[in-house]
Amino acid sequence: MRAMKETVSATGEPVESPIPPAPGAEQYPSLALVNSVIALPGGQFVDLLGTPAAANQWLVERDLAPVDAGMREMCAAQLRALREQIRSLFDSRVAALPALPAALTAVNDALTRVPTAPLLKWDDKDGPYRAAPHPTTEIVDHALATLAADAADLLTSPDAERLTACGSAPCNRYLLRHGRRHWCSTRCGDRARAARAYARRTRPESG
Template sequence: MSLLLSPAELMPPAPGEDVHPSLALANSSGRQDDPEEGDLLRTPERATQWMIERNLTVPDVALYEYCSNRLREFRRVVREVLGAAATGTSPDRQAIAAINEAMTQIPSVTLLAWDGQRGFHGRQKYAETQAVEQALSAIAADVLNLVTGDAAAMLTQCAAPSCGRFMLRTHARRQWCSTRCGDRVRAARAYAKKTSRPLP
């Protein structure tokens, strides 16, 4: 659990975030009704922490404002492409170009590593000065795999009006990215019914 975020800002991961860093990036902004407060990349410290927690960089990296800004701008691009894939609409050509550019910024080399906690695992080799470029490259490659692979058919957005997070629909009836969103929608519907207001 993050020490930089208050409990109110912590949302459980949406289905698919654990295997797709592109989903995690797309969902790193706050809720649509409060984007600034829950933004996991709002400061360089938060952006650094976010990258470390997703194994997109090594623990001793510290991002500067310029780097965290690049990560936030790339989030907008990823949301554009995932949104187009989820709705079957045409994506912005500049967004596709940005994804492709990010993939080619860093040569992807994975080395075999071992430690006592994780055992054997792959570790990306990159210069510490290129931490953000490496993260963007990995996320861009994941976007490619997500929107062209089998999981593309499961890609959707949370149906809660104030949310907008992306997720993989793990079963046909799933509408919300978390029980929190589902509870919020059900509570709003119950309140609307009780007060005879239109349902959302």
């Protein structure tokens, strides 16, 4: 794969997406995660998880972490790694190909990293009770588990039939298709139409 130039802020500040969320990304955080690295014309890209501060902001915007989580590079790297494994599963689903075992393992590992049921606790005064584990000390693990569960839900839901890749090169985003639309944004749709029009104008006449 050709290396892409990074356009993340050199100061490490969070960056804004240059285009609005793709259809379905606000409903499925895992789709937003896969789309958090955005290919741009000219071989450049924007990585919304490119720095710890940017990754922290991305999680905060989806209620997956507090503002003062203090994200470290190791944690941001875990988030980016899960992004690539979920992208691999989306690739396989759209292409109707078998999933890579490593991608399945990564998602299942994230799913089972934290308890999913309220645990039994015991208060000295009031006795036994059930409570979910507090995520403060396991913020990243809880975020990864939530995103992995969301990806599993999407891939096994009826919406998976509408999962498709944006049809406008060089865009690398995924979307949930509505009707015949295969573009993730108006900008990509305009670019695809312009490319087709240019191809028609420059096509040599037969005969």
